[in-house]
Amino acid sequence: MSLSFEESARRFGEVLDRHRSFLLSGHVDIDGDSLGSMLGMLYHLRRQGKDVRALCYEPIHERYAFLGGDEVVEIFDPARHAELARSVDVFMMFDFSATSRMPGLWPLVEAGNAYRVCVDHHPAESLPGHLNLHFPSEPATGSIVLKLIEFLGGEVDRRIAEPLLVAISTDTGWFRYSNTSSAVLADAARLLESGIDSHEVYREIYQRNDTSLIRLMGRVAAEVRDEANGRLLWATIPMALVRELGVGTFETDELLDLLRTGRDAEVVALFRELEDGRVRVNLRSRGAVNVSLLAREIGGGGHRHAAGASIDGPLDAAAERVVSKARAALEAELAAAGSPPPSRMA
Ligand SMILES: [Mn+2]
Incomplete structure (x- = not known):
């Protein structure tokens, strides 16, 4: 049984009243979204006088450095954090429900006595929290955190508003994706009332690319493949190309956005070869095809419009496997919608 927002927020308030130490992940x-939501909550809890620690699993991407997360978020290390995970009063997880997405930490938390709170907006079959603030209709976990803090009467000042704006704006593609509603713009408007500068936030997130990354985007885009008369666009990012151009860590949103500008693109897919030879798959849909079903078939997950998975390489074979599934899903949708299956022009 899922609780209403008010009821679950009230219960969260009780958890806050009763406990003193918090571990966030x-x-x-x-x-x-995951980082911004966690930081927004961290600053709120600290202001309530709580002991709060926060964990992630790799260095925080440079584009979010301006949030200062490096100073407060620790990289999980089982040797250093095992005792904390076992003894902390409350454990909170942000923007995910699958316990596999906190490698190594979940068994420690489960073995301890922490009251577990899951804050998430992804569709999920089972939820790991004692309290699950799980609202799949929300565009971002950051929106849930904002409403929680407001419900509890907390002040949303610049310190809290900035990470929450990062959370909400990145999950909506800077308010361009289909999850952009009047409600999310109203959330953003309340955040701006704190006095933060949205243009500065935009510049920090989206205008920090190295020239090498711009070159990478060009080289990847030059090899874009189209199928089904342009309804399916896809591209690969080989590790050799990343090394050749000397690109450091990067995110692929902009490349996905570029593919999505295709006039007829219903589904786009991007395949990125990882250091260990596995392949990160990112899928986006304009809506007719539910890419979260596709992602689940290959061991991943996500939303109807945006989903992903990590699968075994090699790169080209992995791409071909997923592209043929995407093509089939697209053709099934088109057939169901009554339009003739796409055919190549002679
Ligand atoms: Mn999210």
């Missing part, structure tokens, strides 16, 4: 491969 983002998800592996942390993104703007």
Whole structure:
């Protein structure tokens, strides 16, 4: 049984009243929503006089450095954090429900006595928290955190508003994706009332690319493949190319956005070869095809419009496997919608 927002927020308030030490976790491969939500809550809890620690699983991406997360978020180390995970009063996880997305930490938390709170907006079959603030209709976990803090009467000042704006703006593609509603713009408007400068936040997140990354985007885009008369666009990012151009850590949102500018693109897919030879798959849909089903088939997950997975390489074979599934899903949708299956022009 899922609780109403008011009821679950009230219960969260009781958890806050009763407990003193908190451990927060983002998800592996942390993104703007997971990090921003966690930081917003961290600052709120500290202001309530709580002991708060926060964990992630890799260095925080440079584009989020301006949030100062490096100073307060620790990289999980089982040797250093095992005792904390066992003894802390409350454990909170942000922007994920799958316990596999906190590698190594979940068994420690489960073995301890912490009251577990899951804050998430991804569709999920089972939820790991004692209290689950799980609202799949919300565009971002950051929106849930904002409403929680407001419900509890906390002040949303610049310190808290900035990470929450990062959370909400990144998950909506800077308010361009289909999850952008009047409600999310109203959330953003309340955050701006704190006095933060949205243009500065935009510049920090989206205008920090190294020239090498711009070159990478060009080289990847030059090899874009199209199928089904342009309804399916996809591209690969080989590790050899990343090394050749000397690109450091990077995110692929902009490349996905570029593919999505295709006039007829219903589904786009990007395949990125990882250091260990595995392949990160990112899928986006304009809506007709539910890419979260596709992602789940290959061991991943996500939303109807945006989903992903990590699968075994090699790169080209992995791409071909997923592209053929995407093509089939697209053709099934088109057939169901009554339009003839796409055919190549002679
Ligand atoms: Mn999210």
